[in-house]
Amino acid sequence: MEIPVVQNILNANDQIALQNRQLLDEHDICVVNIMASPGAGKTSLILQTIDALRDRVNIGVIEGDIASNIDADRVAAKDVPVVQINTGGQCHLDAPMIQRSLAELPLGHLDMIFIENVGNLICPVSFKLGEDLNVMVASVPEGDDKPYKYPGIFVAVDAVVINKIDLLPYVRFDVAAFRELILGMNAKASIFEVSCETGQGIADWVEWIARQRDANQNKE
């Protein structure tokens, strides 16, 4: 009797993530999945990045929220293509949602797509979307103990953007200890310190993300 070997069989989400990946590769589009707690500054980081890169890179955005169009409206005001996904209660984006969103974007004219995931440090990590890069925004007022409590996301991401550093004088947050903790869990993580409010540190982040996009372009 043959014993069936079950491996490399993708679940439904991962199958569609792979289709998204193939579609995006056909168009040479670099996709960045941005995850964070509610209110950490995901939208603000995307808006700052659009401003900094708009002369060099054609950017599209997919906004994920339980409800409302607030974030998509902020992005649309920058005159870039944007799709709002309302999950209607679901705590994360999934690959089918991204598939439907990609059908609404002018892929032939885009170089990069930023996906703003639902504000949640836990569930989004488990769902592939077809992205090239996973980035976490961690905001200073949330505290520097988050890697202990939510290790999964810190291990999974390519970069951690520490946002709201303009609030460092007013809260307890040890940047050096936070960096050390992240690197102890994820030695390859790039770490940036920014304030989307003042613009401090944004240039370093933007140069890094532009380099990732160039590397993506050159992989063919």
Next chain:
Amino acid sequence: MEIPVVQNILNANDQIALQNRQLLDEHDICVVNIMASPGAGKTSLILQTIDALRDRVNIGVIEGDIASNIDADRVAAKDVPVVQINTGGQCHLDAPMIQRSLAELPLGHLDMIFIENVGNLICPVSFKLGEDLNVMVASVPEGDDKPYKYPGIFVAVDAVVINKIDLLPYVRFDVAAFRELILGMNAKASIFEVSCETGQGIADWVEWIARQRDANQNKE
């Protein structure tokens, strides 16, 4: 042929939540489920409440986190009974976890139990634990647009504690608009403005929660 009528059949979680409720009623214990984004100040609010009520109320605490004992250690330093639940990845507490935790607490000596749920504005709302009250902590630096994006939790709670009001001078947050938005969704919600850092506003919250406990006691 009889058509089976399926109603009032509780799911497994709700059945155990009901058992928790019965056990807690036998001991006249008022249970408060505290939910929030990561880093909004759930533990700090519990610590402030313990300090304010410790001469009047015997408090126990159940700490929920994906990983680590950091929060339970902070509570234990106050010399109150505490149980740490590590969900190991699960994005919310559920009734069976609380059932196991209650078995570890000296119920005969407690008047109130605070449950600190996993930091997440979405998933915890859907799981009954056996609690009397649901309270949300919303921190000022998260921004005042959260009710639009995460309506489910704002509708579900008995009270919203606006924390980190000491940061109001440094961030954009319209307290009056935020209150109005919450009350438009949930007219019965009690709203408090506090700083767990400076202690400002804690007295009003503590008096409210103590009154809820007294009302609970008198319901027999």
